[in-house]
Amino acid sequence: MTNHWIDLKNSDAIFIIGCNPAENHPISFKWIEKAMDDGGKLIVADPRYTRSASKADIYAQLRPGTDIAFLGGMINYALQNNMIHEEYVREYTNAAFIINEKFNFQDGLFCSFDDQEKSYDLKSWAYENDAAGNPKRDMSMKDPRCVYQLLKKHYSRYDADMVCSITGTKKEDFLKVAKTFCATGRADKAGTILYAMGITQSTHGTQNVRAVAMLQMLLGNIGIAGGGVNALRGESNVQGSTDYGLLFNSLPGYLKLPEFANTDFKAYIEKYTPKTKDAKSANWWGNTPKYITSLLKAWYGDNATPENDFCYNYLPKWSSNYSYSKIIERMGKGEVEGLVCMGMNPAMGGPDSNSARGALDKLKWLVTVDLWQTETSIFWKRPGVNPKDIHTEVFMLPAASSVEKEGSISNSGRWAQWRYKAVEPVGESKSDLWIINQFFKRVQALYTKDKGVFPEPITKLAWNYGDGHEPDVHLVAKEINGYFTKDTTIVDKDKTLEFKKGDQVPMFKYLQADGSTTSGCWIYCGSYTKEGNQMARRDASDPTGLGLFPKWSWCWPLNRRIIYNRASVTPDGAPFNPKRPVIAWDALEKKWKGDVPDGPWPPMKDAKEGKYPFIMLAEGHGRLYALDMKDGPFPEHYEPMESPARNQLSKVQNNPLVKIPANISSDLVKFPLIGTTYRMTEHWQTGGMTRSLPWLVELVPDMFVEISESLAKQKGIKKGDKVKVTTERGAIEAVALVTSRLKPFNVDGKSVEQVGMPWHFGYSGLAKGDSANLLTPTVGCANTNIPEFKAFLCNIEKGGTKA
Amino acid sequence: MGMSRRDFLRGGALAAAGVALTGRPGEASADAPQTRIKGLKSSTTICPYCAVGCGLLVHTKDGKIVNIEGDPQHPINHGSLCSKGSSLFQVAVNENRLQKVMYRAPGSDKFEEKSWDWAMDRIALRLKETRDKNFKAKEINKKDNKEYVVNRTEGMAFFGGAGLDNEECYLWSKFSRAMGVGMLEHQARL
Ligand code: SF4
Numbered sequence: 001m002t003n004h005w006i007d008l009k010n011s012d013a014i015f016i017i018g019c020n021p022a023e024n025h026p027i028s029f030k031w032i033e034k035a036m037d038d039g040g041k042l043i044v045a046d047p048r049y050t051r052s053a054s055k056a057d058i059y060a061q062l063r064p065g066t067d068i069a070f071l072g073g074m075i076n077y078a079l080q081n082n083m084i085h086e087e088y089v090r091e092y093t094n095a096a097f098i099i100n101e102k103f104n105f106q107d108g109l110f111c112s113f114d115d116q117e118k119s120y121d122l123k124s125w126a127y128e129n130d131a132a133g134n135p136k137r138d139m140s141m142k143d144p145r146c147v148y149q150l151l152k153k154h155y156s157r158y159d160a161d162m163v164c165s166i167t168g169t170k171k172e173d174f175l176k177v178a179k180t181f182c183a184t185g186r187a188d189k190a191g192t193i194l195y196a197m198g199i200t201q202s203t204h205g206t207q208n209v210r211a212v213a214m215l216q217m218l219l220g221n222i223g224i225a226g227g228g229v230n231a232l233r234g235e236s237n238v239q240g241s242t243d244y245g246l247l248f249n250s251l252p253g254y255l256k257l258p259e260f261a262n263t264d265f266k267a268y269i270e271k272y273t274p275k276t277k278d279a280k281s282a283n284w285w286g287n288t289p290k291y292i293t294s295l296l297k298a299w300y301g302d303n304a305t306p307e308n309d310f311c312y313n314y315l316p317k318w319s320s321n322y323s324y325s326k327i328i329e330r331m332g333k334g335e336v337e338g339l340v341c342m343g344m345n346p347a348m349g350g351p352d353s354n355s356a357r358g359a360l361d362k363l364k365w366l367v368t369v370d371l372w373q374t375e376t377s378i379f380w381k382r383p384g385v386n387p388k389d390i391h392t393e394v395f396m397l398p399a400a401s402s403v404e405k406e407g408s409i410s411n412s413g414r415w416a417q418w419r420y421k422a423v424e425p426v427g428e429s430k431s432d433l434w435i436i437n438q439f440f441k442r443v444q445a446l447y448t449k450d451k452g453v454f455p456e457p458i459t460k461l462a463w464n465y466g467d468g469h470e471p472d473v474h475l476v477a478k479e480i481n482g483y484f485t486k487d488t489t490i491v492d493k494d495k496t497l498e499f500k501k502g503d504q505v506p507m508f509k510y511l512q513a514d515g516s517t518t519s520g521c522w523i524y525c526g527s528y529t530k531e532g533n534q535m536a537r538r539d540a541s542d543p544t545g546l547g548l549f550p551k552w553s554w555c556w557p558l559n560r561r562i563i564y565n566r567a568s569v570t571p572d573g574a575p576f577n578p579k580r581p582v583i584a585w586d587a588l589e590k591k592w593k594g595d596v597p598d599g600p601w602p603p604m605k606d607a608k609e610g611k612y613p614f615i616m617l618a619e620g621h622g623r624l625y626a627l628d629m630k631d632g633p634f635p636e637h638y639e640p641m642e643s644p645a646r647n648q649l650s651k652v653q654n655n656p657l658v659k660i661p662a663n664i665s666s667d668l669v670k671f672p673l674i675g676t677t678y679r680m681t682e683h684w685q686t687g688g689m690t691r692s693l694p695w696l697v698e699l700v701p702d703m704f705v706e707i708s709e710s711l712a713k714q715k716g717i718k719k720g721d722k723v724k725v726t727t728e729r730g731a732i733e734a735v736a737l738v739t740s741r742l743k744p745f746n747v748d749g750k751s752v753e754q755v756g757m758p759w760h761f762g763y764s765g766l767a768k769g770d771s772a773n774l775l776t777p778t779v780g781c782a783n784t785n786i787p788e789f790k791a792f793l794c795n796i797e798k799g800g801t802k803a
Numbered sequence: 804m805g806m807s808r809r810d811f812l813r814g815g816a817l818a819a820a821g822v823a824l825t826g827r828p829g830e831a832s833a834d835a836p837q838t839r840i841k842g843l844k845s846s847t848t849i850c851p852y853c854a855v856g857c858g859l860l861v862h863t864k865d866g867k868i869v870n871i872e873g874d875p876q877h878p879i880n881h882g883s884l885c886s887k888g889s890s891l892f893q894v895a896v897n898e899n900r901l902q903k904v905m906y907r908a909p910g911s912d913k914f915e916e917k918s919w920d921w922a923m924d925r926i927a928l929r930l931k932e933t934r935d936k937n938f939k940a941k942e943i944n945k946k947d948n949k950e951y952v953v954n955r956t957e958g959m960a961f962f963g964g965a966g967l968d969n970e971e972c973y974l975w976s977k978f979s980r981a982m983g984v985g986m987l988e989h990q991a992r993l
Contacts, residue, residue, distance in 0.1 A: 005855055005879050026885035027855045180892060201993075207938025233854035238991050241964035244972035246989040257985075260944060260951040299977055316955040316983045319942065324992040327960050335958065336986070338933045342963030342975060349993055365929045369963075370919075371900055387912040392844050393929075395922050396914065398901035401894050402851040403861050403868065407968030409849055411879075420828055420846040422861040423868055423895070425903025428919065432971040438919075441926035441979050453938040454933060454954060454983070476970040520973055538847075540878050549878045590968060650919055682886050684852050685990075689946045689966075693893040697888060766899065768961070786992060 002563045003192065003228035004413025006547035009034035010226030010580055013184050013191040015177070016044045018067060018198025019232050022051035022541060024679050025412075026231070029055070029193075030127070031547075035226070045070060045169075045178050046198070047676055048706070048756055049741040051735075058180060060173040063745045064676045064754070065640035065791030066166050066201055069649070070174070071211035076155040077178035078218050083185040087499025088576070090141060092567050092613050093217045093605070093622040095148040098128045098136040103145075103633075105154060108650025111630045115377045118657055126631045127619075132278045135619060138282070147625040149216075151214075154634045157649060158348030160713045166637065166648050168745030168752070187218040187576040188214030190226030196234065201790045203655045206783035207635035210626060214635070217622045222615060223598075223610060225546050233412040235685065236402075240410035243556070244521055248322035251315075252480075252521035255351040258661055260319040265309035268292070272616040281620035282611040289372060290511040294519035299477050306515060314457035321787050323785035324350060325778050333360035340367040341397065342432060345373035345686040347382070351776040351787040352663065352729045365393040369435055370402055372688045376763040376773075382763055399432055400425035407433070407473050408527075408535045410556070416527055417553040418536035434470035445658030474533070480510060481528040482519025493659055495577070504529045507558055523556040527753060534559070548595055560596040566604070566613035567622070573603030616742070631657040632781040640791035641779045642666050642728075644674060657782035665728035666793060674729060674754040675794035677772045685758035691765035703761040703769025704735040707796065711753040712738040715798060722800035725755055725775060727792060732757075733769035733800035755796050761787070770801075828863075840870070847874055851894070852887040852964070855879060859891060868895045933959045936983060956983035965990035 008014060008031035021028045036042055044056040053059045062070055078084050086348075089095045102124050104111045112124035128145070129136035141148040160178075164171045184191030193216060199208040213222070213229045221227035233239050237428040245252040251258075255272070273288040296310035304310040316680045320326075328346065330336055332355060339346075339360075347357050360366065360379045368377040373396065375382070380390040402409075404425040410416045426429065440463060447455040454477040465479075466473030482505040490497045490510055497510075508525035513515045519525045527534050539551035548561040555561055562568070565582045569575050573585025573592075583594040585603050592600075612620025625633045637654045639647050641664050647653045654660070665671060682700040683690040690696045703726055707717065717723055719738045724731055734757065759776075761769030775794060780787045825848035828894040843862040848871075852855045858877025859876045862870040871892040875882035894900075937958030941950050964972045975976045979987045 007968045025853050025855050026942070027857050027880045027888075029881055030880065030883060052928045080956060217878075235990055236849070236854055236856070236965075237967060238965035238989075239854055240969040241967065241972045241989050242991045245976050246964040246972060246979075246987055247991060248985060248988055251980070257980070260942070260953050263951065282836070300983070304830050313952065313954060316985045317951070317979055318955070318985045319944065319951070319954040320951060322963075322986045322988070324988045327940055327986045327988060331960070336960050337937065338929055339959070340961045340963075342961070342971075343966035344963035344990060348960060349990070365926075365931075371894070373899075373901065381912065383828065391909040392907075393909050394907035394914075395926055396905040397922065398903060401900075402968075403871070403891070403895050405968070409851075409856070409968055410854075411849075412854035413856070415856055417849045417856055418826065419848045419968070420826060422828060422844075422846045422848065423864050423866055426895075426900050428899060428904065430919070432967050433974065436971060436974045436978055439926065439930065440924045440974075440981075442923055443982070445931050446927055446931045450931075452936045453939060457954075457983060469975070473970050474966075476974060480970065480973050494941045499872055520977070524969070536807065536826060538876070540876060542878075547878070553879055574959075575973070618870060669911075679854050687974045689852065690887065690890075692897060692899040693890050695890045695893055695977065696886065699837070789993075 001230040001413050002222060003230055004415065004561055006031055006549065007225060007562065008032050008192060009547060010190055011035045011040050012226065013041045013043060013181050013251040015181050015191060015193045016042070016052050016192065017195055018472055019194055019196035020046065020050040020052045020678065021194060021232055022055060023681050024196070024234070025232050026681055029221060033730065041180050043181055045177060047754060058173065058176050060169045060177050061743060061745065063168040063747060064674055065643065066637065067199060067208045068204060068211050068560050068635045069158065069163050069166040069637040070169065071215055072155050072158035072635065073160060073174065074182065075211070075215055076158040078182040078185060078215070079155065080153050081182065083182040084218045085185045085187060087570070088220035088567065089218055090139060091571055092150060093624050094619060095146065095151070095624055096137040096139050096141050097621070098138060098143055098145050098146065099127050099150060099625065100128045101145065104234045106645070108636065108652030109656060113656060118659060120630065120632070122628065124379065125627060127470070134613065144299070151624055151634065160647065165748055168747045184221060187220065188579065190224050190580065191219055191221050191498045192226060192228050192230055192232050194232055196232045198790055199663050200786050201788060203641055203779060203781055204631065204786050205781035205786050206629060206634070206659060207631060210629065211635040214307045214624050219625055220576065222622065223564035223582070224577065225562060225568070227580050228562070231412070234679070237409035239414060240413055240416070243410060243523060247599050249318055252295060253291055253523045255288070255295060258315055258317045259347065260317045262317065262608035268312065276618045278620065280604070280610060280612055281618060282601070283618050284615045289355055289513040291519070291522040293513045293515060294482055294511045294517045294522060297485060297515055298482065298518040298520040299462060300460055302565050303460040304515065310515060311460070321785065325780055325785060325787060328356050331362055334362045337364040339363055341376055342369045345374045347379045348771040348773050351773060351778045351789060353771050353773040354730050355778065357725045361390050361392065363392045366399065369397045369399050369432060370688060372692050373764050374688050375686065375764045378764055394750070395518065397435060398427060399435065400429045405431035405433065408477065414555045415553045416535040416555065416688060418533060431470060433473060437465070437471045450667070477528045477533065479518065480520040480524050481505065482517055482525050484517055486516055486560070488516050506530065525784040526558050527554050536712060544594055546582070558596050560598065562595055562615055564598060565595050566598040569603065571603060571605040584596045612786045629783060631655055640788055641777060642791070642793040644672065644793065645747045648748060658661050658779060661777070661779050663728050664779060671727060671793035671795050673794050674752060675725070675775060675792045676754060677759040677776060677789050678756065679760065680758050683758065684761065687760040687762055687765055691767045694766065694790050697767040701767050702735050704737045705796070706737045706739055706756040707741055708742040708753060709738055709740055710745055712736070715796060717798050721798055723793050724797050724799060724801050725757070727775040727794045729777065730774040731801050732774050734770060755794055816989060843869060850888040850891065852885070857884055857888050859884065859888065868892065871895065930982065954983055955985045959984055960986035963989050
């Protein structure tokens with residue numbers, strides 16, 4: 001989230017698309033309802049009439065996978081009706097930037113598409129630069145090649161009739177949504193968009209997110225209180241696990257894991273340190289050398305020196321896509337010998353679970369670390385297989401629960417909150433910290449004793465967390481924050497700061513590229529300082545009244561509660577909305593008041609030191625037009641891979657960057673219905689943490705699927721009947737829930753029915769049931785490879801799989 | 804129980820007051836007679852389910868958890884919890900929790916109980932064997948036919964992290980990359 005949970009109360013309009021917080025983030029509704037009490041409007045667009053929809057002022061039904069059509073329609077509506085926040089758009093986004101003349105868009109494709117490689121040449125979309133090397137701009141936004149005009153042209157095709165024919169939304173509902181939400185384009189109004197997997201789990205998921213962000217930029221809704229682009233994250237610490245780089249191409253703090261072509265440290269830095277010639281651009285990633293050097297110092301300590309590139313070569317370099325589904329694919333081919341799962345359940349968490357389970361059969365060894373027996377830890381005795389045929393050695397390790405250990409987790413609003421150990425772990429279970437420490441210590445001992453291939457990255461790793469039974473979690477947290485490796489003097493404007501070797505670094509501004517500082521994750525620098533553990537703070541004061549709670553826990557970056565907050569003020573530094581000022585420039589004291597500003601510099605207009613607000617981009621301006629999306633600078637509607645409809649906007653049916661895998665079928669005779677998966681309050685993810693709890697099992701004991709009354713009638717299905725749902729991948733059995741909350745869609749003049757299903761069930765635990773992921777396709781987003789769980793084709797029949 | 808709703812609420816509020824400033828385990832409202840939490844230790848925690856990050860209070864007696872409830876001081880949830888958060892007690896106190904290290908030999912139809920030492924030594928051996936066997940120091944790139952240093956361990960994947968604490972995620976990342984593991988992924992990709 002750019003903002004945070006409590007900030008929802010500051011909204012004039014809350015637009016929920018692709019999430020269902022009343023069901024999946026229930027306590028968020030405390031703040032949504034507060035906003036509504038104060039006159040805010042709640043808008044929900046969703047395929048189903050959800051718990052969130054039942055609370056909404058406006059509900060719009062939306063066919064799964066058609067979010068870009070809907071959001072594109074809203075962008076068009078805002079532009080056509082002059083509802084945008086013009087000053088914000090002109091000054092803070094790249095609307096005025098001129099694009100090179102090669103750029104064009106025709107028949108559903110952007111220029112430079114390579115049909116063989118299924119890729120674009122991103123360079124063909126570049127800005128046009130002036131003689132000094134800065135992008136040209138037309139501040140009147142009238143030049144036909146400026147982003148604003150290109151955007152207007154692109155989305156002029158998304159008129160309300162076209163949109164509704166694609167999405168299946170009633171036109172009057174769509175127009176109500178557009179009118180109400182676009183009304184927040186005024187400087188004194190705030191609108192927030194909340195989304196989750198309904199947006200991301202799509203073959204064009206990243207472009208869905210971009211469409212959300214673009215609408216918010218056009219309405220001037222980023223950086224302000226009650227605004228923002230707010231991803232509601234599903235697991236308690238999935239924000240933290242992402243922050244710490246647990247993805248194949250990531251290092252902690254959103255640094256990049258090197259690629260094979262980054263042959264040495266210099267090349268790496270060259271590649272990942274963006275440059276700008278514009279003095280007004282803060283270009284924050286220009287600090288990459290400081291952050292990567294501090295990371296390597298945290299990992300390799302005194303062994304990391306300027307002479308040896310700070311041990312850069314000890315890092316693995318990736319050369320092909322290792323995203324989750326690709327790993328499962330390799331595993332299925334027998335290319336993976338061993339797998340360690342820390343609280344993850346691939347036997348049912350990913351798409352096409354039959355294939356995933358088959359892939360596990362090919363492992364030589366498997367380690368699972370969990371509180372429970374999971375579908376993955378007992379995959380070798382799952383229904384339908386003979387354990388004798390499965391030659392995998394399995395270690396099932398018992399993990400401690402969250403109240404049996406100490407440490408921090410980061411919520412969706414980026415608040416890192418400390419948890420205490422209340423009791424000892426049950427039985428012989430151990431914290432994950434202990435387990436990881438044992439993995440490392442024992443492997444290191446083996447490499448020290450027996451040598452082996454390239455042992456240095458392991459034998460030379462700095463691993464100094466005390467001599468206790470388990471690593472001292474405070475020492476780990478302090479290393480994440482970072483410390484000075486030698487006595488250091490830093491001159492910061494008019495101040496001279498002296499630090500002693502071993503002092504905690506107070507904030508990331510002071511991290512260095514010469515090895516004199518460490519920081520295991522630069523965005524958390526400031527979380528554990530000389531003043532102590534900031535994440536454990538519990539001072540519930542709220543001086544601004546906006547709900548920032550600056551002394552409750554700690555939030556990255558730098559305890560800034562609303563990011564991009566330099567965009568909440570005019571170029572002079574005065575809040576756009578004086579009633580809800582996030583920050584304001586005090587010209588007398590020459591400093592910002594309110595939230596921690598996005599950088600210390602004076603307002604943008606200041607001739608000498610002013611900076612643009614979007615500090616993470618080299619050009620300093622929010623990107624209405626993207627430069628680095630693989631599948632286009634503007635989000636364009638394409639149908640989901642399996643779809644009941646043709647693409648009405650162009651001849652290009654699916655995202656042209658995504659290759660169509662073998663087990664996709666758009667045979668509408670066999671699979672005439674839309675299938676979609678989702679979560680519910682009473683269960684969680686693959687069910688490990690809920691399907692073994694009697695209280696929750698009592699609330700929802702069975703796997704069920706939801707269908708409309710009309711589909712039930714057509715198929716002769718009654719509430720409570722056993723049904724069988726099939727797709728090209730497999731079949732499941734479930735209990736039918738016939739409900740008026742689901743309705744067919746009117747798509748391109750045809751009526752299309754949907755089948756909705758939770759995906760929490762599996763063959764382990766107290767409450768068992770078939771996994772919805774047996775049905776879902778292994779095809780993912782062009783940019784992230786996140787699977788398209790939300791929109792596929794299926795059929796439903798009365799009677800279970802055994803019938 | 805002979806306790807009015809008012810006492811019940813007051814008990815909760817006082818218990819919260821006991822930990823309000825630090826959140827560290829401490830004596831819960833020793834001077835709140837007639838309340839169900841008298842003599843209990845109390846500490847704060849954060850819900851392990853979704854990422855709203857609601858606060859809870861954990862009450863213990865003689866090293867055992869006797870109650871878990873919403874933290875009324877927490878600015879996000881003010882003591883409220885959804886059905887999952889309210890069930891945290893059953894995560895902590897649950898006979899289905901794994902209590903022992905279990906091992907399943909290749910082709911076997913059952914788990915056997917093992918010691919941590921036995922299992923950890925064997926896992927370390929597997930990690931090393933697989934790494935040594937599949938380590939790729941260099942590789943020829945298909946596109947330009949040039950050789951590149953990649954220092955990467957193939958044949959081994961590490962999954963997970965969204966359920967771990969930040970400090971655990973950090974060490975997991977550090978350990979994985981030191982092992983040369985490229986196939987490191989977690990729930991954020993799903
Ligand atoms: S109590 Fe419910 S809403 Fe709050 S963090 Fe837990 S799961 Fe999320």
